[in-house]
Amino acid sequence: MKEYQTITEISGPLVYAEVDEPIGYDEMVEIETDDGRTLRGQVLESSDGLVAIQVFEGTTGIDRKASVRFLGETLKLPVTEDLLGRVMDGSGQPIDDGPEIVPEERRNIIGAAINPYSREYPEEFIQTGVSAIDGMNTLVRGQKLPIFSASGLPHNDLALQIARQATVPEDDTDDEGSEFAVVFGAMGITAEEANEFMEDFERTGALERSVVFMNLADDPAVERTVTPRLALTTAEYLAFDKDYHVLVILTDMTNYCEALREIGAAREEVPGRRGYPGYMYTDLAQLYERAGRIEGRDGSVTQIPILTMPGDDDTHPIPDLTGYITEGQIYIDRNLNSQGVRPPINPLPSLSRLMDDGIGEGLTRGDHADVSDQMYAAYAEGEDLRDLVNIVGREALSERDNKYLDFAERFEDEFVQQGFDTDRSIEETLSIGWELLSDLPKAELNRIDEELIEEYYVEDETEDAAEVTAD
Amino acid sequence: MSQATETDTDGSGVIQSVSGPVVTARDLDARMNDVVYVGDEGLMGEAIEIEGNLTTIQVYEETSGVGPGEPVVNTGEPLTVDLGPGILDAIYDGVQRPLDVLEEKMKSPFLDRGVDAPGISLEKQWEFKPTVSEGDTVEAGDVVGIVKETVSIDHKVMVPPNFEGGEVVAIEAGNFNVTETVVELGNGEEVTMRQEWPVRKARPAVEKKTPRTPLVSGQRILDGLFPIAKGGTAAIPGPFGSGKTVTQHQLAKYADADIIVYVGCGERGNEMTEVIEDFPELEDPKTGNPLMARTSLIANTSNMPVAARESCIYTGITIAEFYRDMGYDVALMADSTSRWAEAMREISSRLEEMPGEEGYPAYLSARLSQFYERAGYFENINGTEGSVSAIGAVSPPGGDFSEPVTQNTLRIVKTFWALDADLAERRHFPSINWNESYSLYREQLDPWFTENVTEDWAEIRQWAIDILDEESELQEIVQLVGKDALPEDQQLTLEVARYLREGYLQQNAFHPTDTFCPPEKTYLILTAARTFYDEAFKALDNGVPVEEIQAIESVPRINRIGVQEDYNEYVEELKDDITDDLRGLY
Numbered sequence A: 001m002k003e004y005q006t007i008t009e010i011s012g013p014l015v016y017a018e019v020d021e022p023i024g025y026d027e028m029v030e031i032e033t034d035d036g037r038t039l040r041g042q043v044l045e046s047s048d049g050l051v052a053i054q055v056f057e058g059t060t061g062i063d064r065k066a067s068v069r070f071l072g073e074t075l076k077l078p079v080t081e082d083l084l085g086r087v088m089d090g091s092g093q094p095i096d097d098g099p100e101i102v103p104e105e106r107r108n109i110i111g112a113a114i115n116p117y118s119r120e121y122p123e124e125f126i127q128t129g130v131s132a133i134d135g136m137n138t139l140v141r142g143q144k145l146p147i148f149s150a151s152g153l154p155h156n157d158l159a160l161q162i163a164r165q166a167t168v169p170e171d172d173t174d175d176e177g178s179e180f181a182v183v184f185g186a187m188g189i190t191a192e193e194a195n196e197f198m199e200d201f202e203r204t205g206a207l208e209r210s211v212v213f214m215n216l217a218d219d220p221a222v223e224r225t226v227t228p229r230l231a232l233t234t235a236e237y238l239a240f241d242k243d244y245h246v247l248v249i250l251t252d253m254t255n256y257c258e259a260l261r262e263i264g265a266a267r268e269e270v271p272g273r274r275g276y277p278g279y280m281y282t283d284l285a286q287l288y289e290r291a292g293r294i295e296g297r298d299g300s301v302t303q304i305p306i307l308t309m310p311g312d313d314d315t316h317p318i319p320d321l322t323g324y325i326t327e328g329q330i331y332i333d334r335n336l337n338s339q340g341v342r343p344p345i346n347p348l349p350s351l352s353r354l355m356d357d358g359i360g361e362g363l364t365r366g367d368h369a370d371v372s373d374q375m376y377a378a379y380a381e382g383e384d385l386r387d388l389v390n391i392v393g394r395e396a397l398s399e400r401d402n403k404y405l406d407f408a409e410r411f412e413d414e415f416v417q418q419g420f421d422t423d424r425s426i427e428e429t430l431s432i433g434w435e436l437l438s439d440l441p442k443a444e445l446n447r448i449d450e451e452l453i454e455e456y457y458v459e460d461e462t463e464d465a466a467e468v469t470a471d
Numbered sequence B: 001m002s003q004a005t006e007t008d009t010d011g012s013g014v015i016q017s018v019s020g021p022v023v024t025a026r027d028l029d030a031r032m033n034d035v036v037y038v039g040d041e042g043l044m045g046e047a048i049e050i051e052g053n054l055t056t057i058q059v060y061e062e063t064s065g066v067g068p069g070e071p072v073v074n075t076g077e078p079l080t081v082d083l084g085p086g087i088l089d090a091i092y093d094g095v096q097r098p099l100d101v102l103e104e105k106m107k108s109p110f111l112d113r114g115v116d117a118p119g120i121s122l123e124k125q126w127e128f129k130p131t132v133s134e135g136d137t138v139e140a141g142d143v144v145g146i147v148k149e150t151v152s153i154d155h156k157v158m159v160p161p162n163f164e165g166g167e168v169v170a171i172e173a174g175n176f177n178v179t180e181t182v183v184e185l186g187n188g189e190e191v192t193m194r195q196e197w198p199v200r201k202a203r204p205a206v207e208k209k210t211p212r213t214p215l216v217s218g219q220r221i222l223d224g225l226f227p228i229a230k231g232g233t234a235a236i237p238g239p240f241g242s243g244k245t246v247t248q249h250q251l252a253k254y255a256d257a258d259i260i261v262y263v264g265c266g267e268r269g270n271e272m273t274e275v276i277e278d279f280p281e282l283e284d285p286k287t288g289n290p291l292m293a294r295t296s297l298i299a300n301t302s303n304m305p306v307a308a309r310e311s312c313i314y315t316g317i318t319i320a321e322f323y324r325d326m327g328y329d330v331a332l333m334a335d336s337t338s339r340w341a342e343a344m345r346e347i348s349s350r351l352e353e354m355p356g357e358e359g360y361p362a363y364l365s366a367r368l369s370q371f372y373e374r375a376g377y378f379e380n381i382n383g384t385e386g387s388v389s390a391i392g393a394v395s396p397p398g399g400d401f402s403e404p405v406t407q408n409t410l411r412i413v414k415t416f417w418a419l420d421a422d423l424a425e426r427r428h429f430p431s432i433n434w435n436e437s438y439s440l441y442r443e444q445l446d447p448w449f450t451e452n453v454t455e456d457w458a459e460i461r462q463w464a465i466d467i468l469d470e471e472s473e474l475q476e477i478v479q480l481v482g483k484d485a486l487p488e489d490q491q492l493t494l495e496v497a498r499y500l501r502e503g504y505l506q507q508n509a510f511h512p513t514d515t516f517c518p519p520e521k522t523y524l525i526l527t528a529a530r531t532f533y534d535e536a537f538k539a540l541d542n543g544v545p546v547e548e549i550q551a552i553e554s555v556p557r558i559n560r561i562g563v564q565e566d567y568n569e570y571v572e573e574l575k576d577d578i579t580d581d582l583r584g585l586y
């Protein structure tokens, strides 16, 4: 392997060096500094005689005398089932004093795209035990469903609640042998947040079936572009080679995108919206699309990426591009949070695109779709009326309107509100739903099949007997 | 080869630099848009810029590990598609490689590089039935025979458009593969069942005509209020989650076209899988055969190479034109044209071209209009008539319609289905905003609806539009003072409008019956609402208070017409009940 001492320019996270042999795009590089440190990087652009290298750990301490070695291959991760229970840093080096990792194989972390023809459509209901998700925005195996949050909100508590409670009820079908695993990829989170996750993993014994990659806030920013790829390479290996049902939690995608922007700026690229690279959609898609099911394989990769929306703004490129790629999103809401609702999920802007095929008779329950539809419509209507009530007062509203206002209130206080430690079955979730809907007159439930209304509507005994017998 | 250097007489070149999907090669003897094979692995690419001795290439596959010094070989041909039987019921990537064949060749569910495959099978035998005889004279474009491509579609074998034509000297029925000659002409030209056509060039036609037939979609708000013509163009812009893809899928399932070309351009893998799994099971409303038998899919998902995303739109429209030439009505859905525009932007920025608005290349608007111009109702060169309808989803950043892709698209297309996040949030589906959307085909299609559905199609539509318009004006007042402060007649108008929204405009794509609504049913729902309107105002004039009118038991059933299979009876009965209920009040 040839060593060069030919660095011509150092700029931000980038180093330019002259070479006299062809170097491959994306190839790995090691740079040795004067003081004996070895830094790792990757070729971003390769032309005759000159390469641009992005240095993961940052370029601090590199000078023009530093020596550069090209490793002749792209970044690879050693994979083995023994990764379960291990904690690595953001570039994949173990930091848990565990035994040396003996790889079964070394995998390119870029990851090839799944052939759309080879995919299997995800439709197995995952019960998270959270009503606002299970009832209104159902998660299924192989889905990518991000949490849209903002600073100061309890998104980590929700992610942990899901990781703890997620089960596939009555799973007596195909894959008895498939086990559940968690891959956790942290990008630029604080040590305190990291501890929160690690303590919960240890407390619940989840660590044994988890693989953790940690890039903390004071770790190199450029390394963040690698961390989620390590996590997803591990997840794909466990899912599609070892039959695990893998839940991947990636947090915080906002920090990942900031790192992309930093590299783009250093390369003096023409920036896209708000300074983020024009290729950010493609780049994010190459992460998020690494979720799914594959025909003939027992395992699955389910992704819950977490992002914090700068300025609570969901038109910001990070949530916007994410929402365009993922199969829905769960919104954490600041107002509900300050009202004390836990988890503070706002179902209205939330969405699960894979819900329709994952619910219903034989999967969850026959009334699930209609109930969820009706609750959406009713909550939206109640929400609208709140503005009006502030102006004209409740008395000025019709009886019908008042019922919707009451519904919205109970919906937040009883359906969404449950606490981070309560695990509700889908039956419990739906029956709370019916209880609330039954405060509305039957004729208002126009999104629910009439037979289902007959079956589930909770008649109110205290109501005027004459009215009840009227139909 | 006169300009070639001594070291490089075969026209092949050497990689000079690699940056993502963009590679430059020196000493390559290539013309613009020639297809080349890049590097030791022979990755497929296309020459997109030539400057002196340097050729810039966009590569349709991942370029990790590819480096300077590796060879580049020119095929001397532009990017073409293979046209012939086998396109229907197939699923392709952006450069027409069949994804099932790739899976087989790569022996992996993950897409590897450097594997090529023809767009249609070169070995498969098709039964060719001649439609001309020896001694007949045929011209370019003429149909010479028929092949049963799928249960639904007779594939017309045509003389390629660039042939001279002449007397048929040999033709024979029998089983052939697509490379074998099925017809020989007097001038030596040989017709096979396969044509190759460069994707960036429109196939010739005699002329474009004014479209006068609707592409009936079975979606109430589209057919009823904002119809698209066969041969028309439409855009569906909307933020994420507002219903672009579901609308496109609904059209692919229920539009009364002969052929569907569905282009998944830079979108989700699972959405394509859904089509692959559902379409063979679903019935074509026109023929009752599996939907897949009239469908060709192009799936270049968001994580597949960006250069192939740029080309997938062209691959799709060229396939559409080919079936148009056979005299078919083809509908092409592109989801999403914004991802296509972004692919252009990404490549343009790697070429360091001068960026236009929001970083898009200056030719964005030209490319968009070239694409939509390839749609239309045509007289073909063989005298038949056929159409290509083009429906493009647009994904504006932040849902803001003022951005360049939406704006440039709206300058071209004639139908605008504006999706609305607010409606989607309250699960009003399809979330098409009826105040913002429009169709410039509406009037020219009215005669068809009048003739084929009902005399008063246009009249009752106008009534519904007026009510909805009035509602949106009244809503502004309601926001300030509440509904009860309005005069009674206005309260009643709001009530009628509510039924129009809930029973007519809303349609559940996931309900087995409601998902498809024939125009007759679309019309009947309006007549039910109209009956309520007429009778309610009569009751009001007769002194019945508005609360009593609203409280009648029958009227909420308007919202359930959509889910009825026997809707004729249901609507008749409902209209009677509404009338009885209301007349009983005075």
Ligand SMILES: Nc1ncnc2c1ncn2[C@@H]1O[C@H](COP(=O)(O)OP(=O)(O)O)[C@@H](O)[C@H]1O
Pocket: A351, A352, A353, A354, A356, B238, B239, B240, B241, B242, B243, B244, B245, B246, B247, B429, B430, B431, B507, B508, B509, B510
């Ligand atoms: N016509 C419809 N009927 C029922 N649900 C719909 C309809 N249109 C959209 N939806 C719902 O909205 C979700 C998002 O729609 P989609 O078409 O995927 O949005 P987009 O492509 O604009 O991001 C779907 O998953 C579905 O739940």
Ligand SMILES: [Mg+2]
Pocket: B244, B245, B246, B267, B335
């Ligand atoms: Mg979509």
